[in-house]
Amino acid sequence: MRDRDHVAEIDRVLKGQATGRDSVVSRSWRRCVERHGLDPARPSPAHIVTAAELRSHREQSERLIAIARSGLGALFRQVAGQNYVLLLADAKGVTVDFFGDPRFEGELRQAGLYLGSDWSEHLAGTCGVGACIVTGEPVTIHQTDHFDLHHTPLSCTAAPIFDTAGQLTAVLDLSLLRSPQPKASQNLAMTLVRTAARRIEMANLMAVSRRDWVLRLSSSPDFLEVDPEAAIALDAAGRVIGMTHGAQAALGADLLGRRLDEVAEARMDDLPDLMRGRPAEDRVIRLRDGRALFGHAIAPPTARLPRGQPLLPGGLSSLAGSDPAMGALLAQAARLAASAVPLLIAGETGTGKERLARAIHMCRAEAAPFRVIDCAGQDAAALARLDLGDEPCGTLLLRGIEDLDAPAQAVLLRRLDGCKLRIIATARRDMAGAVAAGAFRTDLFFRIAGAALPVPPLRLRQDFDWLADRLLRAAHPGELRLSAGARADLKARDWPGNLRELAATLQAAALLADGPVIDAADLPPPLLAPAPRPDPQAELQAVLEACNGNMALAARRLGVNRSTVLRRMRRGGAAP
Numbered sequence: 198m199r200d201r202d203h204v205a206e207i208d209r210v211l212k213g214q215a216t217g218r219d220s221v222v223s224r225s226w227r228r229c230v231e232r233h234g235l236d237p238a239r240p241s242p243a244h245i246v247t248a249a250e251l252r253s254h255r256e257q258s259e260r261l262i263a264i265a266r267s268g269l270g271a272l273f274r275q276v277a278g279q280n281y282v283l284l285l286a287d288a289k290g291v292t293v294d295f296f297g298d299p300r301f302e303g304e305l306r307q308a309g310l311y312l313g314s315d316w317s318e319h320l321a322g323t324c325g326v327g328a329c330i331v332t333g334e335p336v337t338i339h340q341t342d343h344f345d346l347h348h349t350p351l352s353c354t355a356a357p358i359f360d361t362a363g364q365l366t367a368v369l370d371l372s373l374l375r376s377p378q379p380k381a382s383q384n385l386a387m388t389l390v391r392t393a394a395r396r397i398e399m400a401n402l403m404a405v406s407r408r409d410w411v412l413r414l415s416s417s418p419d420f421l422e423v424d425p426e427a428a429i430a431l432d433a434a435g436r437v438i439g440m441t442h443g444a445q446a447a448l449g450a451d452l453l454g455r456r457l458d459e460v461a462e463a464r465m466d467d468l469p470d471l472m473r474g475r476p477a478e479d480r481v482i483r484l485r486d487g488r489a490l491f492g493h494a495i496a497p498p499t500a501r502l503p504r505g506q507p508l509l510p511g512g513l514s515s516l517a518g519s520d521p522a523m524g525a526l527l528a529q530a531a532r533l534a535a536s537a538v539p540l541l542i543a544g545e546t547g548t549g550k551e552r553l554a555r556a557i558h559m560c561r562a563e564a565a566p567f568r569v570i571d572c573a574g575q576d577a578a579a580l581a582r583l584d585l586g587d588e589p590c591g592t593l594l595l596r597g598i599e600d601l602d603a604p605a606q607a608v609l610l611r612r613l614d615g616c617k618l619r620i621i622a623t624a625r626r627d628m629a630g631a632v633a634a635g636a637f638r639t640d641l642f643f644r645i646a647g648a649a650l651p652v653p654p655l656r657l658r659q660d661f662d663w664l665a666d667r668l669l670r671a672a673h674p675g676e677l678r679l680s681a682g683a684r685a686d687l688k689a690r691d692w693p694g695n696l697r698e699l700a701a702t703l704q705a706a707a708l709l710a711d712g713p714v715i716d717a718a719d720l721p722p723p724l725l726a727p728a729p730r731p732d733p734q735a736e737l738q739a740v741l742e743a744c745n746g747n748m749a750l751a752a753r754r755l756g757v758n759r760s761t762v763l764r765r766m767r768r769g770g771a772a773p
């Protein structure tokens with residue numbers, strides 16, 4: 198196209214005639230003339246800021262440049278040898294970082310594809326960086342899309358980079374001095390700059406949110422871990438305090454300051470369930486508008502629960518509400534989690550022993566393997582054949598250790614000799630009793646029980662309401678809730694199957710209830726007849742042991758006062 202034709206086309210567009218230009222280009226041409234007072238017949242060369250001005254622009258973008266550098270280097274290597282120039286411009290349009298082929302430096306400088314060039318629309322006319330800053334959208338300004346005749350040989354593809362508050366903070370631009378004629382030749386460049394901008398935003402969010410929960414989101418479980426589409430940072434109260442630009446598309450506009458449960462059917466204490474310990478395809482987040490995404494929650498080094506409970510690392514914080522014994526147990530678990538001390542987690546069936554083991558593993562080494570051996574299915578020969586693995590920081594969970602017979606115990610002891618994995622064993626029986634009765638080897642007991650973590654049965658927990666609400670939400674995301682009658686009925690039950698039984702009961706009740714409220718009549722009856730109440734002295738003894746002899750704690754767990762505990766202890770001869 199000759200210069201005269203270019204000026205004539207701009208003139209026609211200003212008169213409102215359609216010339217086949219993209220609307221983003223024709224709107225920019227209009228702005229150039231009507232708002233910025235530019236004249237297409239008077240081209241002006243590239244605008245380069247002074248060295249002092251460039252220093253000041255670079256200082257203001259220092260942090261972003263540092264974060265963007267590795268991403269930009271990777272992007273530039275992808276297009277190496279194709280004569281592309283990669284520019285990072287700040288929000289004012291000044292190029293603050295640059296990757297290009299040094300062989301063409303003179304030509305690039307002259308064209309303005311260089312450090313310090315100012316590509317703001319009011320100076321340079323329609324161009325990739327300028328149009329991107331005005332629209333906030335990725336654009337390709339190809340050859341004669343440019344307003345200024347100086348720039349019409351160039352092809353520029355630019356994508357915006359937003360800060361964690363949603364403000365446009367920089368523009369990433371991939372430009373060519375000479376390009377093929379069809380604009381579609383730049384489609385791949387567009388995909389590359391968009392992807393790089395998204396990754397820079399993600400890296401920036403991670404860098405500024407080191408002390409907060411981050412929730413990454415993806416519409417595909419396959420890309421959730423490697424290249425999520427969006428992410429938000431959340432404060433301890435569950436409010437969005439930072440985001441990538443993609444988060445607005447995923448979760449809705451005006452996201453900053455909103456609570457997680459306003460945009461999704463999830464709360465802060467659901468986040469540990471979205472951590473890496475579970476397969477990505479199970480980590481579904483339902484949004485309030487009915488869509489579903491996959492979530493990857495990343496815990497801060499120590500997460501503080503809104504209820505003012507003690508500091509607990511990520512996964513542990515979701516295991517209990519305000520039950521004092523569980524609180525003490527989890528605090529102990531948090532201290533032990535960082536070490537390689539072997540742990541024996543004891544408790545009735547379904548109390549959450551394996552879940553606790555996984556949470557402990559996640560505190561230490563989220564990415565390391567977590568191997569599970571079900572002891573019930575193992576005899577000596579099978580154990581001898583097992584490949585235990587020796588991945589650094591990996592965990593070996595020996596599930597139901599009480600199920601091993603004597604020959605299998607002997608083989609296991611041999612196999613654990615020199616094993617580098619952290620050992621966690623779970624048991625449904627009192628293993629110290631099994632050792633005393635000669636049913637479990639003393640040497641193996643000490644090999645696996647560096648510290649013991651007794652998990653209380655559901656009937657002794659004081660956070661029943663918290664657990665029931667949480668399990669109901671997991672079983673049936675939505676507004677379903679328990680009536681006071683249903684709650685009282687559930688609380689009065691014995692729960693021999695503990696949390697597993699409660700979860701199944703709530704799942705069935707959610708299906709049986711008609712409206713948004715589960716009434717007592719909707720509850721399926723207990724699956725097992727109530728177990729005979731344990732001998733009160735034996736129960737007192739067990740509770741005292743679980744509470745490390747703390748009478749006040751034991752009294753709270755039993756629902757009686759301290760003097761009753763003392764009286765019962767005296768009656769049983771356990772106190773003078």
Ligand SMILES: Nc1ncnc2c1ncn2[C@@H]1O[C@H](COP(=O)(O)OP(=O)(O)OP(=O)(O)O)[C@@H](O)[C@H]1O
Pocket residue numbers: 515516517544545546547548549550551552553623625667668696697700
């Ligand atoms: N804090 C919790 N919140 C929600 N669900 C839980 C929690 N703890 C346990 N569960 C659920 O309860 C069930 C039983 O948990 P888990 O398998 O960890 O128990 P366990 O004590 O190891 O059982 P068993 O000894 O019978 O193997 C699982 O479905 C688990 O997801």
